[in-house]
Amino acid sequence: MSDLRTLFNAASDLAGLSFADLAARHKMTVPADLRRHKGWVGQLLETALGASAGSQALQDFPELGVELKTIPLDANGKPLETTFVCTTPLIDIAGVNWEASNVRNKLQCVLWIPIDGRREIPLAERSVGTAFLWQPSLEEEAQLRHDWQEHMDKIAMGEVESITAHQGEVLQLRPKAANSRVLTDAIGPNGQMIQTLPRGFYLKTSFTGAIIRKTFNL
Structure with a gap:
């Protein structure tokens, strides 16, 4: 996409289309359900809008x-599930700060x-549905930053295994892996290297629900 207006107009033009219509337009097959195809709808819309980043740690439209x-x-x-933001770094995190974090990078401008x-x-x-652009307010960014910092401090102190999805006011940390055999390095309680499930940052539904209510005056 050449500019933000073009992208927004293209997304707005998709409103009201069924997944079957959109999939046919891009020669994609609609699965029977999402149990084994969790990211399919996202891939469909990325294809429809020409997102270029794929699974890289970039925004979907890095040029914009x-x-x-x-x-x-x-x-x-009401949102039916939490929103995945990005995977969480579990090692080599000395000096990592909010300003340079991938969470902030991903959420600085979102096309919902x-x-x-x-x-x-x-x-x-x-x-x-109807697409909209969102940038976090100062208050929303402060909430995100606070939770991010709390999670990262725990990871740095070797407490990654003790973090639960209940922690964090707006941003939760929880395992993100295709199955329990996928393990990665992390810092253990005594500073040693341990093997644990990869983790991801997710926006809680209370946070995204508030964005939806504010946007559509619900």
């Missing part, structure tokens, strides 16, 4: 500084695309 996030909603406009998340409706018949 924009990250694309889909958010499945129920019939009342709400999608119909109602599980009682067949996936192919669900549709794309």
